[in-house]
Amino acid sequence: MAGGISIANIEKAFGATRVLSGVSLDVREGEFLSLVGPSGCGKSTLLRIIAGLERQDAGNIAIAGKPMDHLLPRERNVAMVFQNYALYPHMTAGENIATPLVMSRLSLFERLPLLGHLSPRRNAIAAGVAKDVRRVAQQLHIEALLDRRPGQLSGGQRQRVALARAMVREPAAFLMDEPLSNLDAKLRVHMRDELSELHRRLGATFVYVTHDQVEAMTMSNRVALMDGGEVLQLGTPTELYARPRSLKVAEFIGSPTINTLPVTCDAGGGVHLAGMRLPIDMPLGLRVTKLALRPEAIKLSAGRSAPGQIRLSGRLRRIEHHGAERIGHLTLEIPEASSIQFRLQAEEVGGLEEGQAVDVRFHPKDVHLFDAAGMRVEAEPHRQAHREYA
Amino acid sequence: MTTASESLTPAISSARPIQFRKVLSGLLSHSVLILGAAFILLPFIWMLLTSVRSPDEIFEGSLWPWPRNFYGAEHYAAALQQVPMLGFMLNGVIVCAGILIMQLLVAIPAAYALAKLRFPGRGLLFALVVAGLAIPIQVPALPLYMGLAFTGLLNTYFAMMFPFFLSVFAIFLLRQSFKTFPDEIIEAARLDGMSEMEIVWRVVVPSARPAIAAFSIFSIVAHWNDLYWPLIVINDTALAPPPLGMMFFADAEVGTNYGALMAGATIVTAPLVLTFLALRRRFIQGITMTGIK
Structure with a gap:
């Protein structure tokens, strides 16, 4: 029943616009994989190609080892949950959920409005369908809503009905196209939790499209970050956060956004930031142009200089309140870099005032380096820095 | 205030x-x-x-x-007794129902295809539909008449209904209405296992009821009142729809009895007025929906 999805070299263009250029991806069986990226990156198109709603120009899709390329959507055994839920407006919630079962279990003749009742096995099948609908409705706590029409349901309730309609036929894979983006912020966080829980319970393969990196990071086993019709990086949320393969990935993942500072490289592999030689060495021949730092890698430097760390001075432009933590916005005294953001714990804020001059520090091991093409470059640990640790 | x-x-x-x-x-x-x-x-x-x-x-x-x-009782009694008014009205019902059913059976799938399916030549076909709106029945009347005469179908219900089975107006009106139907729901139906025909009749049509009702009123009014085409293909009084029947009798028995004639006209008009009053809200809803969106 279940199985992974293999996506090989998918290409798609709408007229002159290239939407997907050679996307390859293996979704493992039972995995929750998110396709995340800015709007227009091709993630929704890829999902629709998996579902069979859109035909690829080149490449292959296989689900559970079976090629799907020439099958109609209904023959692929996948269920989809849409952004606007896509419930049938004139049917009750119960009828909506029953539709996939009615379609697969009753013959065309048995589905006819009046003649269908002539079939002797119709009643037995209808009873079976009703039982399955109730079972799924119970799992999602919507038994009380089965007689209502979509127009009488709230956004969250419609979302559950749409989920139930997807679950009821036990598909090989669930395809979700930004299912939470129409819900209000609080409900979205709640449904995130419920979807993760549902995935754990069903053990089915989920492919989840979103533009919200928080959704992708919190729910997924693995995340595929897409941009410009390509997969920039595929990995676990931790991998994407801790070792972004390119500057684009680094900038897309994480909130607040990663800080980038321009750096230069001398002939000997030394890295310089605003005229300051950093305790970082590049392997010969590799040049870096950008240094990136997560906001939590930057700490307030309270006067004392810690060994092996890099200090920067600037003016505290703004302190942003986020409950337990604060985000400090620092205008640096470096001409090309306008501002960086860093995390502060509530207790650190004590004597700070906006407009004040402060020093911050960070450790060379927390630095991400990127070359002129925006690709990640691994630095060699600085010999001198090693000595200082010892 | x-x-x-x-x-x-x-x-x-x-x-x-x-x-x-x-x-x-x-x-x-x-x-x-x-x-x-x-x-x-x-x-x-x-x-x-x-x-x-x-x-x-x-x-x-x-x-x-x-x-x-x-003097109403006398006039209405005269209209009903001397003129087979109920027979005319039954003919009218048969013709209007036959035309409407066929129009909807043809126009609904056609409108769906033009509104929601992607296929080469769709733009051209739709342009032809729009162009078809500009052609009145008088233009193809002669070839139609000759065709019916050659096949020996003159003086039948079929002859009265046949030219109207394909309504470009219905295709146009319903296409505009179907275009506003969300694509996501159609895609969900495809994934749920419905064929395109089932999507049309099970999913799209129930949501387009106001537009279908509006078109139905247009169609019924036009064909209930139509004198031109029945006059061409029918000369048997037993098959005449109300306006043609009225015309037959205006010349013959009740020709000078204006009271009875107007009583007959009232009986003929009443069903339409009553239907419109009953469906008024739907009708206006349908027109505004397809007109503005």
Whole structure:
């Protein structure tokens, strides 16, 4: 029943616009994989190609080892949950959920409005369908809503009905196209939790499209970050956060956004930031142009200089309140870099005032380096820095 | 209300003139509408009056709304007895129902295909549909008549219905309505296992009921009142729909009995007026939906 999805070299263009250029991806069986990226990156198109709603120009899709390329959507055994839920407006919630079962279990003749009742096995099948609908409705706590029409349901309730309609036929894979983006912020966080829980319970393969990196990071086993019709990086949320393969990935993942500072490289592999030689060495021949730092890698430097760390001075432009933590916005005294953001714990804020001059520090091991093409470059640990640790 | 607005907005001196202008423009637009309505309704009122007046009064031409001698019973009895009015109306029902059912069976899938399916030549086909709107029945009347004559189908119900089975107006109107139907729901139906035909009839049509009702009224009114085409293909009184039947009898038995003739006309018009009044809300909903969106 279940199985992974293999996506090989998918290409798609709408007229002159290239939407997907050679996307390859293996979704493992039972995995929750998110396709995340800015709007227009091709993630929704890829999902629709998996579902069979859109035909690829080149490449292959296989689900559970079976090629799907020439099958109609209904023959692929996948269920989809849409952004606007896509419930049938004139049917009750119960009828909506029953539709996939009615379609697969009753013959065309048995589905006819009046003649269908002539079939002797119709009643037995209808009873079976009703039982399955109730079972799924119970799992999602919507038994009380089965007689209502979509127009009488709230956004969250419609979302559950749409989920139930997807679950009821036990598909090989669930395809979700930004299912939470129409819900209000609080409900979205709640449904995130419920979807993760549902995935754990069903053990089915989920492919989840979103533009919200928080959704992708919190729910997924693995995340595929897409941009410009390509997969920039595929990995676990931790991998994407801790070792972004390119500057684009680094900038897309994480909130607040990663800080980038321009750096230069001398002939000997030394890295310089605003005229300051950093305790970082590049392997010969590799040049870096950008240094990136997560906001939590930057700490307030309270006067004392810690060994092996890099200090920067600037003016505290703004302190942003986020409950337990604060985000400090620092205008640096470096001409090309306008501002960086860093995390502060509530207790650190004590004597700070906006407009004040402060020093911050960070450790060379927390630095991400990127070359002129925006690709990640691994630095060699600085010999001198090693000595200082010892 | 005026005192409330005065006390609330003492500083705004222009509040009163604006309100006054509003009332004036309301009065003006309503009186124009009433005048127009009176102009359009006058022939119908005249028809109703004539059908209940005594023959002497009919020729007096008085505008006095109520007859001195109520003569309605006689006229209506004459219309029903001398003229096979109910037979004409049954013919009308058969023809209108036959035309409408076939129109919907053809136009609904065609409109869906033009609105929601992607295939080469769709734009051209739709352009042809729009162009078809400009062609009146009089243009293909001769070839149609000859075709029916050659196949020996003149003087049948089929001859009266056949030219109208394919309604470009229905295709156009319903396409506009189907276009507003969300694609996601159609895609969900495809994933749920419905064929395109089932999507049309199970999912799209139930949501397009106002547009279908609006078209149905257009179609029924047009074909119930149609004299031109039945006049060409029918000369058997037993098959005549109401307007043709009325015409047959205006010349023959009740030719000079205007009271009975108008009674007959009232009987013929009544079903349409009643249907419209019953479906009024749907009708307007359907028109505004397809017109504005």
